[in-house]
Every structure is written in C-alpha cells, then in structure tokens.
Amino acid sequence: EDKVVQSPLSLVVHEGDTVTLNCSYEVTNFRSLLWYKQEKKAPTFLFMLTSSGIEKKSGRLSSILDKKELFSILNITATQTGDSAVYLCAVGSAGGTSYGKLTFGQGTILTVHP
C-alpha cells in the first residue's frame, strides 16, 4: 500500500524564520510528488515535482525531490503570518486505473507568530 509520511507534524516559528518541511514516501510506480497548502478550506496547489534534483521555486517557497532516497523537502524563507497553514505532501502513482489518484501525508501544521 502506498504511504506518505510528513515531519514534523507541527511547527511554531516567528516571522522571518526559515522552515523546512519533510516528506518521505513509499509508492509503487511513482509518477510525481505534489505539495499543497491548506488553510481553512480546500487545499491549494503549490508545486509538482517529477525529476530528482531539480528545485522548483515560487517566491519564498521552494521544493526539491530526491527519488533515490524517496523524499522531498519544502522550504519557506522569511516566513510571514500568512504562511500559517497545513502543508500537505501527496504522491501520484501511474499504471492501470490508478492514474490520477493521489496519496496524501498527514500534513505539517505551520504556525507563524508575529
């Protein structure tokens, strides 16, 4: 069964700090790894990673995938209170009728204090 584990489960920091969120996975027929941000409602898409070692960046957020060691990290620099959210990691597998289905981790709750 596919499995995604995130750490830490929760993190409290002050504005301006840099944080690193971790995601490890075990999945058959890996296709891609995705990061989502979830505030009070629906998860919103951040990044999709398919190739090892290539960093994706968007403003203060960046992410990288290591397919050999089966993990990814999400970095947020110069954190702001608006970054407070649950960050979800998900892995997509390919093959058969599983194409399109995502397996999510339990999420990391990030709280940024002013």
Added chain:
Amino acid sequence: DTGVSQNPRHKITKRGQNVTFRCDPISEHNRLYWYRQTLGQGPEFLTYFQNEAQLEKSRLLSDRFSAERPKGSFSTLEIQRTEQGDSAMYLCASSPGGNYGYTFGSGTRLTVV
C-alpha cells in the same frame, strides 16, 4: 464561476439518515475525484471518474457509499445509513485529463450526531 463548487457546505444529520452531496467541477475538466479528510489527517482517496465512468473506488468506500456522474458533468456522493465515523470533510477535485495539479472544492463538512 471558474472553480470547483460543492454543496452543501455543511451538513448535520442524525445517525442512520441518508445524505447526498453534490460537486460541480470546472467545466472543461473530464476527471473528477472524491476525497475524505478527518481532523488532523490528509485527504484520503475515495473514488474517481473520467467523464461518466467510475474508474476506481477505494476499499474505504463501503457499500453504504455510492457516487455517480451521470452526464460526465456534476457528481453526487451519497452515504446511506450514516454512522458517526462518517463525520468528516468530503472534498471534490477535478482535473483536465491526466494532470495531477487538480483543483479542489471547498468541501462539504458532514457531522453525524
């Protein structure tokens, strides 16, 4: 409206009652997914459709759960004889074909009392 729409936003029901949720995906998206999320957990896959065909169904989906997408547009998820363990957020998402960057709706929060 260009997003994924879910109704109702909240539903409180008594144990044993049937409930039905609706999802309207982004109009050009042919794939539609249902997930369930409980407090402190990530979303868990329930089922997905490509157009009107239900292509995969999770083992989590007992025979009390049924989903339909009759014309390949909106979808409904019905839970019969609800149990307290069914209390969760039910999320719908859609995507344009084989694309993982799917768009989630705001969810329907079900509380079974």
